[in-house]
Amino acid sequence: MRVLVTGASGFLGTAVVDRLCTAGHEVVAMVRPAARLEGAPWDDPAVAVVRGDLRERGPWMAEISGVDAVVHLAAAASGDLSTQFQGTVLGTEHLLDALDRSSVQRFVHISSFSVYDFAAVRAGAVLDENSPLERQPEHRDAYTTTKLVQEHLVRDAFADRADTLVVVRPGAIFGPGKHWDHGLALTLGGHLGVLFAPRSTMRLTAVANCADAIAAAVVAPRAGGTTLNIVDDALPTHREFLRMCRRAGADVPATVAVPWWAVAMIGRLTGWIDRRWCAGRAHLPEFLDRTRQQARWKPLAYTNHRAKDVLGWSPRITLGQAVADMVEAGPRR
Amino acid sequence: MSRGPVRRVAVVGCGAIAYEHLGHLGRLAGVGLVGVCDTSPAAARFAAERFGAAAWFTDLTTMLDATQPDAVHVLTPPHTHEVLSLQCLAAGVDVVCEKPAAPDSAALERMLAAADTYGRHLVESQNLRYNDPVLAVAEAIAAGRLGEVREIDLLLSLDLAGGRFGDPNLVGPGVHLPGGAVHDFLPHLSYLFLLFAGLDDQSPLPADLEVTGRLGNLGGNPRVGSDHLDAMVFSGGLRGRLRLAPDLSPDAFRIVVRGTRGSVETDLYHPYLRHEGGANVGKRVAVEHLVSGTKLALTGVTNLRDKVQRHDTYHGLGRMIDEIHTAFAAGRGAPITPMMMRTSAALVDRLVALGSRS
Numbered sequence: 178m179r180v181l182v183t184g185a186s187g188f189l190g191t192a193v194v195d196r197l198c199t200a201g202h203e204v205v206a207m208v209r210p211a212a213r214l215e216g217a218p219w220d221d222p223a224v225a226v227v228r229g230d231l232r233e234r235g236p237w238m239a240e241i242s243g244v245d246a247v248v249h250l251a252a253a254a255s256g257d258l259s260t261q262f263q264g265t266v267l268g269t270e271h272l273l274d275a276l277d278r279s280s281v282q283r284f285v286h287i288s289s290f291s292v293y294d295f296a297a298v299r300a301g302a303v304l305d306e307n308s309p310l311e312r313q314p315e316h317r318d319a320y321t322t323t324k325l326v327q328e329h330l331v332r333d334a335f336a337d338r339a340d341t342l343v344v345v346r347p348g349a350i351f352g353p354g355k356h357w358d359h360g361l362a363l364t365l366g367g368h369l370g371v372l373f374a375p376r377s378t379m380r381l382t383a384v385a386n387c388a389d390a391i392a393a394a395v396v397a398p399r400a401g402g403t404t405l406n407i408v409d410d411a412l413p414t415h416r417e418f419l420r421m422c423r424r425a426g427a428d429v430p431a432t433v434a435v436p437w438w439a440v441a442m443i444g445r446l447t448g449w450i451d452r453r454w455c456a457g458r459a460h461l462p463e464f465l466d467r468t469r470q471q472a473r474w475k476p477l478a479y480t481n482h483r484a485k486d487v488l489g490w491s492p493r494i495t496l497g498q499a500v501a502d503m504v505e506a507g508p509r510r
Numbered sequence: 511m512s513r514g515p516v517r518r519v520a521v522v523g524c525g526a527i528a529y530e531h532l533g534h535l536g537r538l539a540g541v542g543l544v545g546v547c548d549t550s551p552a553a554a555r556f557a558a559e560r561f562g563a564a565a566w567f568t569d570l571t572t573m574l575d576a577t578q579p580d581a582v583h584v585l586t587p588p589h590t591h592e593v594l595s596l597q598c599l600a601a602g603v604d605v606v607c608e609k610p611a612a613p614d615s616a617a618l619e620r621m622l623a624a625a626d627t628y629g630r631h632l633v634e635s636q637n638l639r640y641n642d643p644v645l646a647v648a649e650a651i652a653a654g655r656l657g658e659v660r661e662i663d664l665l666l667s668l669d670l671a672g673g674r675f676g677d678p679n680l681v682g683p684g685v686h687l688p689g690g691a692v693h694d695f696l697p698h699l700s701y702l703f704l705l706f707a708g709l710d711d712q713s714p715l716p717a718d719l720e721v722t723g724r725l726g727n728l729g730g731n732p733r734v735g736s737d738h739l740d741a742m743v744f745s746g747g748l749r750g751r752l753r754l755a756p757d758l759s760p761d762a763f764r765i766v767v768r769g770t771r772g773s774v775e776t777d778l779y780h781p782y783l784r785h786e787g788g789a790n791v792g793k794r795v796a797v798e799h800l801v802s803g804t805k806l807a808l809t810g811v812t813n814l815r816d817k818v819q820r821h822d823t824y825h826g827l828g829r830m831i832d833e834i835h836t837a838f839a840a841g842r843g844a845p846i847t848p849m850m851m852r853t854s855a856a857l858v859d860r861l862v863a864l865g866s867r868s
Contacts, residue, residue: 209679230679259526
């Protein structure tokens with residue numbers, strides 16, 4: 178198939194392009210004009226690079242014509258609401274305008290776990306594809322807000338061709354270059370780490386495993402019309418992940434652990450102060466904000482059963498190997 | 511805003527600055543947000559849902575016809591202000607336009623003439639006039655605590671190339687204004703200087719007003735256009751230094767006003783207020799330092815509280831919008847008068863002209 182990958186030069190995008198090439202697809206890799214491309218997979222003759230920025234209309238809109246499938250990864254993960262809206266929502270709007278949707282056989286939209294309403298799932302329960310979506314994203318952050326709008330936009334666009342669309346919601350993607358602070362919530366002065374909710378499970382997926390799942394979603398016959406959460410098999414707790422990173426050689430500082438109940442208590446207290454004195458409009462850091470605390474540290478269970486069943490996919494890289502690869506690539510602190 | 515018939519207000523342009531306007535409009539009593547408009551359906555729909563607008567549109571004509579607003583906030587990129595404002599005015603609608611309302615005085619005059627022709631108001635958003643530190647400085651001047659104002663030093667340090675203005679992935683200039691990215695901020699420097707100098711309701715500018723300096727590109731990013739201004743303004747005994755620097759840290763909007771009897775200093779991004787005055791002898795200066803130091807420490811607490819409570823640099827915008835719509839509803843002229851806009855635009859013209867000399 179001729180597959181368009183947006184956000185192709187990003188952390189996950191590069192792995193997806195590589196995986197699609199390996200699977201024998203012809204890849205149209207859309208990257209930003211200033212992106213630097215070196216080595217694999219960019220030297221693969223199966224990769225055609227289209228330079229353009231989804232935030233604005235331009236020649237790229239004609240250059241992506243004739244693709245059979247799309248993997249839509251491009252999004253903005255940082256910046257204020259306006260910045261993320263442009264990068265995530267307007268970019269998607271322009272992409273959908275540019276595509277001849279009637280000729281696209283499969284559109285794999287990369288959403289995120291951040292769209293779920295973590296407060297609505299009781300502690301200890303399984304968060305899966307049937308869990309409710311965040312109803313008040315304005316109380317979370319710009320990323321959640323824009324990823325929700327983006328997902329709605331894509332679903333609306335394919336409302337009459339639901340079997341074309343696959344919505345993939347990866348967990349926290351890690352790998353060489355992206356280590357999620359080894360599971361730490363904070364690092365104080367570089368010498369003391371604070372580990373929140375040490376017994377809560379991290380919803381991790383190694384970048385190679387996630388790329389495999391996405392590549393599988395492009396062709397899997399039963400994937401059309403589904404929403405799939407992507408996490409790896411043996412999910413560690415925050416403490417286990419930290420220990421694995423440390424054993425693999427990561428330079429992790431001495432650590433103080435704060436149990437979930439204490440984190441939650443802090444969140445309730447700041448929430449009460451917010452309502453009492455700030456009319457519920459307080460802008461707090463993540464570790465003090467009850468709503469955002471739950472999204473990151475609440476003890477929940479995660480499953481990849483549906484993705485395995487629908488895609489015939491299984492994580493091929495073990496957690497230990499993925500951690501070793503990540504730590505070996507650095508950066509070391 | 512005073513109670514009375516609900517003012518029907520609409521917004522065109524749903525980008526970053528619109529979120530600020532819409533947030534305040536949504537909280538104003540006496541204002542009904544009847545519509546929002548953007549060329550992007552997703553942006554218009556999101557703004558409508560987030561801020562409670564009754565309807566969303568992708569075309570201004572359609573919005574004007576469908577919603578029959580009393581006023582429209584024009585919050586689109588600056589080079590589109592004139593066309594959209596003229597369309598609104600011709601439809602019999604008051605206009606609140608983001609700064610700069612026009613790229614130059616000539617365009618502003620066309621817009622003001624249209625407002626006169628159609629019997630409507632046109633007002634440029636000059637929100638920093640309503641910020642706490644600016645009000646405090648203006649009050650100190652008005653109360654005579656500085657004596658006669660002699661020096662006004664305005665420094666805006668901001669990395670203009672770091673954001674959308676200089677994004678190397680985007681095509682064309684970051685902003686379509688003759689003064690480049692700096693131009694987008696010149697109205698702030700201009701109207702604050704004129705406010706503190708007591709010149710903002712005196713048009714034309716004083717005949718002896720002299721502007722010298724440089725407007726250019728320090729960073730080398732052509733997409734930004736001009737990213738640096740260092741200008742001196744002279745008029746009689748008054749001196750002003752108006753600067754925008756892209757290569758200083760931290761980001762700041764520093765204001766120092768010095769007079770014959772004292773000086774006052776503040777920062778709009780990290781507000782504090784330092785006042786020095788009186789005779790420069792004996793123990794007075796040391797005592798003033800103690801007082802200033804104590805106030806500075808307390809300001810740190812206030813700023814932390816303000817940050818948590820989102821009392822940010824845009825806090826004056828809500829006051830400005832409230833005053834504007836209160837005035838409109840009462841049939842009065844806008845608090846930011848055409849004279850103020852003309853004077854500010856005239857100084858901006860002079861500052862932009864430095865670019866052609868640099």
